[in-house]
Amino acid sequence: MSNPAASTPANNSDDVAKENWDSSFTPKTDIDSSQPVNNSTGEAAARAVNLYKAYGQGDTTVTALDHVNVEFEKNKFTAIMGPSGSGKSTLMHCMAGLDAATGGSAFIGDTDLSRLKDKEMTSLRRDRLGFIFQSFNLVPTLTASENITLPTDIAGRKIDQSWFDEITSRLGLTERLKHRPAELSGGQQQRVACARALVSRPEIIFGDEPTGNLDSNSSREVLDILRTAVDQDDQTVVIVTHDAKAASYADRVIFLADGRIVNQLFDPTIEEILATMNGIEDIA
């Protein structure tokens, strides 16, 4: 498969950032994660500032995020990679307001999540974020159509019918809208989850291993959908993935090890991603 990310036109700021990072490709594992990570110069849809997360107490404390500083640029597709236990899901969950950090701040736009009350956090997640999980997380008793509109219905907002029609047609779901999840394949269920995340045009879509349960054809469909959301619909997408092929759809891949960002690549090829992962795993 050709690398779709490689064909994405880079703007000037991307070029500068690229030069900084992969002009002569050698995996770099020496980024000081206490310093802001160079993100090129775009506006941030989300950012972590000295984000720290520890689980447990005393001798059993596990540091899942070790003062991470990173920006997720607007209208870009970012993938988070790293060995098992490196903190990928914790970073995404703290950024998406699904888990509370122990220290530091996670921002969505200018909103500091650590300052929000529970109700405000619920509203922010509902109104400004979209989620796609490995396990699809569809409601089994609702039809595909009802699952897609559920968050908007709960928020008491009106569905933009022409956008709903456009999204469901683009995802090949038009003939499946009356089906319940059990009557759909895994790939179709994940496309329903994508439609649910896209239909309200959230500021940022977070995917935790969105292709983790899919075969290669369905994975490609989901990744194409996410790529199109960024390229055509000005969306911002951040996913956690173990899959180098999935990560190659991203404009940027950041690599975690032991709760720190240790490397990043812009417009990466699958080979560069694999080489970087191998470098990190050799050191870990």
Ligand SMILES: Nc1ncnc2c1ncn2[C@@H]1O[C@H](COP(=O)(O)OP(=O)(O)OP(=O)(O)O)[C@@H](O)[C@H]1O
């Ligand atoms: N609820 C929890 N209680 C205690 N420790 C936890 C908890 N959740 C995560 N951890 C620990 O925090 C660290 C980071 O976990 P996290 O799930 O973020 O890693 P990951 O990179 O997403 O891993 P994987 O690729 O295996 O899903 C790990 O050492 C993990 O064991």
